[in-house]
Amino acid sequence: xSNNFLKRSKVFWNNKKIKKYKKKIFTLNxxxxxxxxxxxxxxxxxxxxxxILQEEKNLENQKITEQRNIESTFKKIQDQVIKEKYVFKIRxxxxxxxxxxxxxxxxxxxxxxISGGDKLPKDLDKYFSESQDKIELTQANSQFxxxxxxxxxxxxxxxxxxxxxxxxxxxxxxxxxxxxxxLGPENPMSVYSKYSYITLSESQQKLVEEIASNIYRPCxxxxxxxxxxxxGMAMLGLIELMVSQDFSKDEIYKTALAFNTxxxxxxxxxxxxxxxxxxxxxxxxxxxxxxxAKFSSAMRDEAISKAAQDVQWETLxxxxxxxx
Numbered sequence: 442x443s444n445n446f447l448k449r450s451k452v453f454w455n456n457k458k459i460k461k462y463k464k465k466i467f468t469l470n471x472x473x474x475x476x477x478x479x480x481x482x483x484x485x486x487x488x489x490x491x492x493i494l495q496e497e498k499n500l501e502n503q504k505i506t507e508q509r510n511i512e513s514t515f516k517k518i519q520d521q522v523i524k525e526k527y528v529f530k531i532r533x534x535x536x537x538x539x540x541x542x543x544x545x546x547x548x549x550x551x552x553x554x555i556s557g558g559d560k561l562p563k564d565l566d567k568y569f570s571e572s573q574d575k576i577e578l579t580q581a582n583s584q585f586x587x588x589x590x591x592x593x594x595x596x597x598x599x600x601x602x603x604x605x606x607x608x609x610x611x612x613x614x615x616x617x618x619x620x621x622x623x624l625g626p627e628n629p630m631s632v633y634s635k636y637s638y639i640t641l642s643e644s645q646q647k648l649v650e651e652i653a654s655n656i657y658r659p660c661x662x663x664x665x666x667x668x669x670x671x672x673g674m675a676m677l678g679l680i681e682l683m684v685s686q687d688f689s690k691d692e693i694y695k696t697a698l699a700f701n702t703x704x705x706x707x708x709x710x711x712x713x714x715x716x717x718x719x720x721x722x723x724x725x726x727x728x729x730x731x732x733x734a735k736f737s738s739a740m741r742d743e744a745i746s747k748a749a750q751d752v753q754w755e756t757l758x759x760x761x762x763x764x765x
Contacts, residue, residue, distance in 0.1 A: 518713035537569035583703035594678030602634040606667035698728040
């Protein structure tokens with residue numbers, strides 16, 4: 442029986458129809474294998490595509506996170522550096538009125554430089570018409586204070602103007618802070634160190650000289666002790682005024698930094714970014730150090746400029762120009 446079964450099986454498989462059936466099964470198996478291979482290949486491509494898309498999404502999310510972190514850092518620095526407003530208890534008194542009466546400042550010229558009209562806005566005109574016991578500083582009026590304090594520093598009689606670097610060549614008329622004064626008389630030297638608006642004792646004068654030598658400005662490489670531009674002359678007027686009213690050194694440096702920050706906002710924003718990158722907090726650095734040549738001079742530390750390279754800060758209005 443066993444032999445008969447084997448014979449029959451052999452005959453069955455040798456049958457042409459069976460052979461044809463076997464061929465079809467082989468073909469179907471081959472196609473199935475090909476289809477499975479194609480499916481695996483396509484699934485591999487799809488998986489790879491999905492992986493790439495996920496990586497791109499992750500990268501995009503990373504960029505968004507990094508951008509948000511950058512924006513957060515910038516916002517933090519800007520909030521530390523640029524304050525909305527300052528109110529200083531500095532007695533301005535009738536200095537503005539006196540400078541107008543003496544011809545140091547022409548109010549019409551000043552108004553035209555500040556607002557384009559012939560009259561100053563009321564919030565600024567009060568410094569010429571009323572006795573003021575405080576000074577309000579904002580980003581919007583920073584140019585006004587550059588100009589007004591410039592006139593004060595230029596006209597107030599002081600040893601820095603008469604014996605300092607301004608006179609080292611015997612003639613102070615060709616500096617930006619003197620020849621560039623167009624808001625008063627045609628000849629600015631006619632009011633140069635002429636009026637005793639601020640009277641200082643010898644110890645106060647020495648203090649003015651000390652503080653002035655420690656405060657720099659980003660528009661040039663000189664300290665306030667050499668006030669050859671409008672910002673230097675304006676800062677000199679501010680220092681003289683505060684020293685005469687017995688403000689402490691710390692208060693004067695703090696106030697000076699506030700004015701400088703409005704006059705040169707980008708300089709101090711860049712300083713804030715530099716300090717952030719090296720793990721220091723701008724708000725904890727002393728105003729005296731921030732006003733030093735390292736941070737505030739035109740020849741400041743190169744690392745500070747590099748740290749803020751290619752950074753586009755929000756445009757901030759300031760009194761950065763050295764002209765009236």
